[in-house]
Amino acid sequence: MAEKEDKLKLLASLIKPYATLYEVGGAVRDELLGIERFDIDVCSKLRVEDVKKILLNTDFVVSDKNLRMGTVHISWGKFVCEYTTFRTDSYDSASGEHTPKDVAFTTDMSLDARRRDFKCNALYKDVETGEIVDLLGGIADVKNKIISTADEPSIVFEADGLRVLRMVRFAAELGFEVEKNTFETARKNAWRVKDLAVERVRDEFEKILVADTKHKELGLKNAHIRGIEMLDELGILDMLLPELATLKGVEQPKKYHLYDAFNHSLKACEYA
Template identity: 35%
Template sequence: MIGTPFQQDVLRRLSTLGPVYIVGGAVRDVQLGIPLKDVDAVTAIPFHQIEKNLSDWGYTPHVIGDHQPTISLFRDKARIDISLLAGNVEADALRRDFTINAIYQDVRTGEIKDPLEGLQALSQRMLRACGRAEERFQEDPLRILRLIRLAIRYDFLIEQDTWRAANENLTLLKSVALERVSEELGRILVLDQVDRALGLLDDLHYIEEYIPELYRLKGLEQNKFHTKDAWDHTRHVVKNAPPQVLLRLAALFHDLGKWETASRECHAWGTVTRTDEGYYLDKFQLFGKDIERWTNKEVEIHGGRLDNRQDTIVIKRIKPLKSRPEVPFQWVVNGKRHFLQHEKDSARLVKELLSRFRWSVVLPGGKKGEQELLYLVGHHMLGTLTFINEMRGERDNPKINGKARRFAWQVGWDGQYYKTQKVENLLDLWKADFLGGKQDAEKNLYRLDWIQREIRRESADLEERGRLLDWGFFERFACSKGLAGQHYGQFKEHVRKHVMLNTKNTLTDLRFLEQEYKFFSKLPLKNSLDPKARAASSTGVNPWHREAAKPTSQCGKA
């Protein structure tokens, strides 16, 4: 019989009370030779009787759902769900989604019942709705997404009428709980052939209807370093990413901002002016860093004029005007294709997208998982920009070690803990992006792998070093300076960074601590030091050497 010994025992005992049938994925997967974990069963036995008997037999039944209640039991990783048979087997089959899931096995006899020719559909590798396809999708529109998942997971074709009905009823997905939609999309994203799944979702017009920010990447020409448009590139990046929902989602959304930032290289000359709407040069609105200091000055700008907002220039470089050309604007001949700061726009768009889904139900950490998603999308270019010279062939090992360590610390330290997994996630996304259709990617992969090995080595060392830090000596030093509360915490973080990034610095080196304290006390952004510390400093006596300078009850609170 189908199932683990636990599942089989439950089903045998129930079958002594009346007919019980195994149905759905368990029967389907056995026919396909695929291992299974969960078992679904149906029976006409009254629910109150099932629940009582299961309890009497020592099981702990859980009743789930109100409209169509299900009794669920769990043991280790095995699960069994028992629901009420809708009349007879033939009637029950017509309420199921697809014929391959409407094959029944009698628990007592082992007999297979196949009222809708699901076995034939399995042999044909064909997905066909049970009965009238439009009725099945109207009963539960989530079946439209399940259709895509099953087609890709089992490499099945979709029967024409079933596909047409899914297309015609696509808008009904708006009525489905966001949690259910997000869960089903999460299952699709971790499929091996996820790129094909995204293609089917596009063919179904799901992307256009529900994620238009992604749809508009279709046909978006990229720069000379890419062999694919932004949409095909995205599909390949998703496939290249490890099959984890967080990484696949980050890969799916990492380039959303490219449509808004797509530009062509240009030069512009003139005087920068400021209005209530922003900064301008002639008719062009300007975006970039430190524009304010160029206000009312004549400048030359090298940047990118946006494709979809042609009155806007994103600044790449700006400098004082030396000579004014005859025209205030020129395209760069054979100029580059730019997507300047697209990662920031991608993160902004993802933040807007979060309200349309409930990714927290499928991401590790829930809401924190959503924040990690935003971080990955907003920083997916960090590796490329940090190691651009090394990727071009410059191999200076002392330099790369320091850069790798700083990179790992910047990514992995969250203000409380050092997280190697956060570094791993960004490295995985970076590599998936690199291999997503870039020119000479395979040829230059060894450089990327070399850089990432250095980062991983430094990341592991940072984690170990952080674990071994003993803050006792530092605490006594900080207390001797009168540091407490916020000032103590700020100084601790200041010292931590220097100790973690430079292994020559130690927490027991008094000279190092004095040097950093002197520097820290002069930082303009810090609040004024504790009056006690200022008084001690003014005497010219180092309170560190006084026995009276022991920690107080307030000292060390951050």
């Protein structure tokens, strides 16, 4: 980890004459929680073509990921981070695709923050100074273990239905509660999940099923069960796992079972 931090700070120092480099998203949130950070995402106002020029004669290697989205990978040995230019974007709410129909780069961090899903994921940490920039109240959400949307909930979920599943995953993995209006709006938009690409739904669903293994230091041994229960509350379980959903209310012999078939299956999952 020390080597990664050193290389990240070196990267920031190279970019510093032109812009401030910020770490953003889950890594900042997880650092505040005192848990292991995984993927490193960084951003600034610089366009990727400028970043490429700055790093041209250094040990850092820049490889394209999605230039339309202003995203590249920056690596050096085992160090890898994803760099993205501040941007705004808009989605076609009738489509199941994750790719925005319109993308515009910006120098305004507040606009970049608003395009993100949840306030706890819209925190920016100055890589050089360690100062955290919180434009939306994300620190309070992390402190209070709350998930609320970075913009109006209807805007956030209509933009991309996958955010409903991401909400469930983060709540399960981190032991957070979902703010009431955010949850109710997610419930109203849960139908959008069925229009998403199968691969995207599968990836999120699989992460929910192993949510108890993500942050072992939090001791959330039944996180995956909570995730499944939230999917049921949102009306999504019928879409993703109808075989389990149909077991609700199915009674079993009282002599041998304390729970109906649905809750018996959830209890069995606790030991899986």
